[in-house]
Amino acid sequence: MIDERSKQVLFAVIQCYINEPGPVGSRVVTKKYSFGLSPATIRNIMSDLEEMGFLRQPHTSAGRVPTDIGYRFYVDKLVCERQQNNKENLFDIYKKLEMQKKDINSFLDAASRMLSSLSHYIGITTSPNAGMTTLNKIDLIKYRENHVAVLLFTDEGIMKNRIVSVDSDISQKDLNRIAEYINGKFVGHTLDDIRKSIVREITKEKVVCDKLISEALTLIRDIFSTSHSDIFISGLSEVLELPDFCDINRIKELLKTIEDKHIIVKLLDEISDSEGPRVFIGSENPLEEMKKFSFVVSTYKEGSRPIGAIGIIGPTRMNYIKAISIVDTTAYYITNMLSGR
Amino acid sequence: MIDERSKQVLFAVIQCYINEPGPVGSRVVTKKYSFGLSPATIRNIMSDLEEMGFLRQPHTSAGRVPTDIGYRFYVDKLVCERQQNNKENLFDIYKKLEMQKKDINSFLDAASRMLSSLSHYIGITTSPNAGMTTLNKIDLIKYRENHVAVLLFTDEGIMKNRIVSVDSDISQKDLNRIAEYINGKFVGHTLDDIRKSIVREITKEKVVCDKLISEALTLIRDIFSTSHSDIFISGLSEVLELPDFCDINRIKELLKTIEDKHIIVKLLDEISDSEGPRVFIGSENPLEEMKKFSFVVSTYKEGSRPIGAIGIIGPTRMNYIKAISIVDTTAYYITNMLSGR
DNA sequence: ATTAGCACTCTACCTTTGAGAGTGCTAAAA
DNA sequence: TTTTAGCACTCTCAAAGGTAGAGTGCTAAT
Numbered sequence: 001m002i003d004e005r006s007k008q009v010l011f012a013v014i015q016c017y018i019n020e021p022g023p024v025g026s027r028v029v030t031k032k033y034s035f036g037l038s039p040a041t042i043r044n045i046m047s048d049l050e051e052m053g054f055l056r057q058p059h060t061s062a063g064r065v066p067t068d069i070g071y072r073f074y075v076d077k078l079v080c081e082r083q084q085n086n087k088e089n090l091f092d093i094y095k096k097l098e099m100q101k102k103d104i105n106s107f108l109d110a111a112s113r114m115l116s117s118l119s120h121y122i123g124i125t126t127s128p129n130a131g132m133t134t135l136n137k138i139d140l141i142k143y144r145e146n147h148v149a150v151l152l153f154t155d156e157g158i159m160k161n162r163i164v165s166v167d168s169d170i171s172q173k174d175l176n177r178i179a180e181y182i183n184g185k186f187v188g189h190t191l192d193d194i195r196k197s198i199v200r201e202i203t204k205e206k207v208v209c210d211k212l213i214s215e216a217l218t219l220i221r222d223i224f225s226t227s228h229s230d231i232f233i234s235g236l237s238e239v240l241e242l243p244d245f246c247d248i249n250r251i252k253e254l255l256k257t258i259e260d261k262h263i264i265v266k267l268l269d270e271i272s273d274s275e276g277p278r279v280f281i282g283s284e285n286p287l288e289e290m291k292k293f294s295f296v297v298s299t300y301k302e303g304s305r306p307i308g309a310i311g312i313i314g315p316t317r318m319n320y321i322k323a324i325s326i327v328d329t330t331a332y333y334i335t336n337m338l339s340g341r
Numbered sequence: 342m343i344d345e346r347s348k349q350v351l352f353a354v355i356q357c358y359i360n361e362p363g364p365v366g367s368r369v370v371t372k373k374y375s376f377g378l379s380p381a382t383i384r385n386i387m388s389d390l391e392e393m394g395f396l397r398q399p400h401t402s403a404g405r406v407p408t409d410i411g412y413r414f415y416v417d418k419l420v421c422e423r424q425q426n427n428k429e430n431l432f433d434i435y436k437k438l439e440m441q442k443k444d445i446n447s448f449l450d451a452a453s454r455m456l457s458s459l460s461h462y463i464g465i466t467t468s469p470n471a472g473m474t475t476l477n478k479i480d481l482i483k484y485r486e487n488h489v490a491v492l493l494f495t496d497e498g499i500m501k502n503r504i505v506s507v508d509s510d511i512s513q514k515d516l517n518r519i520a521e522y523i524n525g526k527f528v529g530h531t532l533d534d535i536r537k538s539i540v541r542e543i544t545k546e547k548v549v550c551d552k553l554i555s556e557a558l559t560l561i562r563d564i565f566s567t568s569h570s571d572i573f574i575s576g577l578s579e580v581l582e583l584p585d586f587c588d589i590n591r592i593k594e595l596l597k598t599i600e601d602k603h604i605i606v607k608l609l610d611e612i613s614d615s616e617g618p619r620v621f622i623g624s625e626n627p628l629e630e631m632k633k634f635s636f637v638v639s640t641y642k643e644g645s646r647p648i649g650a651i652g653i654i655g656p657t658r659m660n661y662i663k664a665i666s667i668v669d670t671t672a673y674y675i676t677n678m679l680s681g682r
Numbered sequence: 683a684t685t686a687g688c689a690c691t692c693t694a695c696c697t698t699t700g701a702g703a704g705t706g707c708t709a710a711a712a
Numbered sequence: 713t714t715t716t717a718g719c720a721c722t723c724t725c726a727a728a729g730g731t732a733g734a735g736t737g738c739t740a741a742t
Binding site for chain 3: 037038039040041044058059060061062
């Protein structure tokens with residue numbers, strides 16, 4: 001389909017373009033890479049590559065620029081060959097993040113900053129998807145008259161807390177009883193499973209237990225269902241330094257997408273059941289607003305189950321090698337750190 | 342110092358400029374406002390105003406543009422005269438925010454979005470300054486072996502929670518005892534005060550009580566001291582639509598400032614002991630990075646003590662009337678809603 | 683199959699030009 | 713004394729032309 005030499009030329013063009021933006025011409029390729037061919041030959045090859053859809057010309061008689069398909073080809077090759085990560089920066093990441101261990105959210109915030117400062121693109125991390133985490137303990141605490149604090153502990157630390165007002169004033173003793181009942185039933189299950197069983201239990205109306213408990217269950221179900229995860233985004237100013245973002249309209253687009261965090265959360269949620277780092281290049285992006293950018297994502301896990309996502313957003317002219325490596329190793333260390341608590 | 346007629350002209354120029362950017366000339370002023378004077382006279386007045394520092398010319402033979410001093414004069418006048426807020430939009434704000442009452446942080450997040458969507462500038466809210474809030478209750482819960490969850494309830498809802506690892510395994514009973522002791526001593530005081538007394542107590546070494554308690558106190562002091570408040574910023578994409586931000590460098594500046602949230606937190610903290618809405622115009626801003634923007638801030642309170650700040654960032658060419666009114670009423674309603682819990 | 687040579691194309695940047703808007707000044711009018 | 717009309721002058725902005733540079737595609741020679 002595509003011979004080895006053409007492939008080499010394609011990769012050369014892509015690497016040139018990643019190093020500095022602007023169409024890359026045949027002469028430049030011959031100078032930077034010693035193919036032992038003249039510009040004219042390279043030109044012919046590039047012309048072929050354009051026909052195949054890997055390159056394109058911004059305008060007649062300019063150099064070539066990679067298409068999304070070209071990048072895809074390049075990245076696929078990359079991922080295949082990548083056995084050895086560059087282990088050097090691993091340790092740095094590890095050490096710096098270690099400091100932030102205190103609380104899971106500030107930890108993930110720090111991780112997103114880390115992603116962006118390492119890559120010079122936009123770094124994104126999400127807090128664990130509540131539904132995927134396992135319940136460690138529920139506590140009900142009387143907060144003041146008619147107000148109860150519901151605390152959901154998961155294996156990663158406190159995940160959710162909420163103060164709810166209840167109609168009848170319940171004593172702390174009763175609350176303890178309810179909590180005990182719920183704990184006995186649900187500890188060790190994922191929140192998603194718990195929600196499902198609660199729904200089942202309520203609808204089946206086989207509430208042998210007392211009214212308070214059924215009320216509490218309804219309450220907890222509600223808490224579970226409004227579980228939008230937190231998301232940490234950083235590096236916007238970082239990305240503005242790139243020549244790719246000299247156009248004000250692109251900035252606007254990007255900002256609008258990112259500011260509506262729910263969009264990103266949804267996107268990441270969809271991804272978060274897949275393995276290893278994934279790359280979405282330009283038009284491959286499921287989100288309309290992101291079709292001009294590239295997105296490298298991976299997940300961190302609790303045990304073997306992915307519970308949260310991290311990633312990098314940058315221009316399609318992204319240093320994919322670096323980005324993939326950064327995302328991958330960061331995900332790896334987040335997983336480690338969560339389990340090491 | 343400055344006669345009435347000149348003042349009128351100054352305000353006319355400012356209003357023109359706020360309505361649409363670009364230097365405003367003498368002809369425009371005579372057309373939009375009926376002073377009964379010819380352009381030539383207006384020109385003379387404007388020339389005087391320039392000498393006094395209220396206006397300036399971007400270049401010879403262009404119209405005039407207000408200086409920061411000019412805006413200041415205008416805003417001062419405004420604040421003096423402002424007795425009647427436009428009560429219409431109050432109700433809207435109130436109703437929409439009411440929905441978000443559930444949890445204080447998502448509530449403040451919503452409030453910041455509200456600020457930005459109403460003003461079309463950048464909306465900022467901070468969560469209550471932990472130090473200023475009063476302690477409602479402390480709870481210590483055994484989370485797993487050697488791990489204790491410390492919960493700080495304040496009158497606004499749960500403010501802080503942290504899981505800490507302790508050397509010796511403590512029983513829930515002991516934890517309850519410690520919590521009880523601390524509660525008895527500190528409930529009703531502000532966290533700042535509590536921190537101070539803890540420090541005193543520890544340093545004085547008059548720890549008649551047992552070792553666990555002194556250890557717990559040290560712990561809690563640490564938790565208090567790392568109290569950076571959350572901050573919610575929104576409306577970045579909003580602001581890019583303004584003609585004032587057509588220059589990419591200004592965007593960069595702004596983003597850099599805003600992305601480093603600690604800067605803003607610090608700024609707001611300094612302000613948060615003053616009354617009513619305050620306006621910082623361009624160079625009046627204490628922060629170097631903000632000297633090209635204007636900042637309208639106010640505080641929300643617990644009782645009569647300000648505990649958090651909200652504000653709007655926009656261009657110096659800001660609609661100050663609207664901005665002040667929005668900030669003021671939003672602050673008012675946040676105060677109300679917090680106390681109405 | 684590859685390459686050298688050449689005409690052609692397109693962009694980016696610079697300069698020029700003219701229109702438009704607005705000022706400052708002066709002298710006349712109120 | 714204050715206001716106004718008239719006019720020359722200045723500056724910006726946008727469009728128009730012109731040139732250099734980079735790169736291509738094609739053809740004919742190697």
